Amino acid sequence: MAVSPASGACRSGPTPSQTEGPYYTAGSPERTNLVEAGTVGTPLLVTGVVLNADCVPLSGARVDFWQADGAGEYDNAGFQLRGHQFTDELGRYQLETVIPGVYPGRSPHIHVKVFANDGREILTTQLYLTGISDQIADAIFDAALLAQDEAPDADGHRHVSFNFVVVE
Template identity: 35%
Template sequence: MTLNLGRPTLGSLPGDLLHEERTGMEKTDPHGHSADPHDDFGDFHRDLPLMLPRRALFGFGAVAGATALFPGLASAAGKVVNACVVSPSETQGPFPADGSVMAIGDTTPTRAAEMAKTAPNILVQSGLVRTDLTRSFGDFKGTAEGVPFRLKLKITDAYDCVGLKNKFVYLWLADAHGTYSVYNHPDQNWLRGAGITDQNGEITFDMVVPGCYPGRYPHIHVQVFENQDWATSGRNALLTSQFIVPEWVCRQVYGLPLYKGSPEHMAKTSVNWDGVFRYSSPAEVAMQTPVVTGDRRAGYVGEVRVGLWRAPGDRSRVKPIPYDYGAGPNQRGLRNGKPVK
């Protein structure tokens, strides 16, 4: 289905959002000062001093390398450096529908047999492979509300920047109200879909700009699998990560009545304070932030690169980044550019 780039239709609004992802957000900044959410909201240049110590820059070990990198980082104009960086492993959150989470908010490890019976797993459902994620598929009927957003992903080998073909990519996100299908809406499965990368490692999805809900900065979830045969559970993913919705896009879109509540939630967080993104280095933040153009009337078009890890000189298949599904955001797949053993 072709992306509708016309003016978005404003629909009815649901009640207050009842869910919240685990973030471990602090009431003070890392230096012990009062964390006024309005002070750093959207100002990436002020976030950098706090982000630098979080994690070493991948491929830019020295401070000099970091200084050289800064001019190419994400900005309000959508500029971003096209560096070969390993995309960080991130939590899949409470709403993946990939067979790993049994109920809202439950991210604790469970026996495989028990999980297989109760955990929603959209990966094994017919109809998941599609480009238009705005509509539900299979037995469900419905359309997600939100401003149109077309996103092209390029899955690459972070060692040499070469695009990786035939990788299976699963994407999911919240709608304009900050709610998720399958979990908040058991009778819907919109804003979830998958596809296979082409010869250049690229794949495109049509979705909407997600709303902002309490405790999280606006984001999009992604999982990458070696191929479709491996995509039977999120535990088989080569990478589970998240994309950052550019702050300038959020500012534009959240002025619409359809996104009621998002401005207030957005004012209480930032990339630097988010329980997931605050652990990313500036290089990773740039990698996780799509380059976007457009406006809230016509819709948005963006591109983002995903870097998979492979040891230098290793010409075999790319390797999965270790991640403990039962851990919080402190459990990183990579530390200082090296896989966690």
């Protein structure tokens, strides 16, 4: 995926921050697939690019993901549906996960933290899904954080994309 200032990827400014929430656990395993045996939920592919405010892709940025399973439950004892990865030389990430479930007061969302190469946390936010997250009352929902639907992946699963624009 080629991204440039002309493409409009950075036109709206930095990605809005959102609360970390009570369920972040440091020390997640490095992986691009959060789905383990027994994981509840419908498969979801999330892809995108991490960019700086000048729309330059950030290689080697650490991206942490964590979320509830398809039933709206978090794993607070281990690392199911938790993991981190590093962006490639073009700033890209790719995550295999499941569509998060609903729990009281929240629409389905995926938590994200982005860290610079030097380890500084530069963004904490949440991603939402069109047609699901925007249909449920949620006091912190932000339409600017809706992932864009893409063509289904090779297995026919839902595929969404989101580019994170960060201030270093």
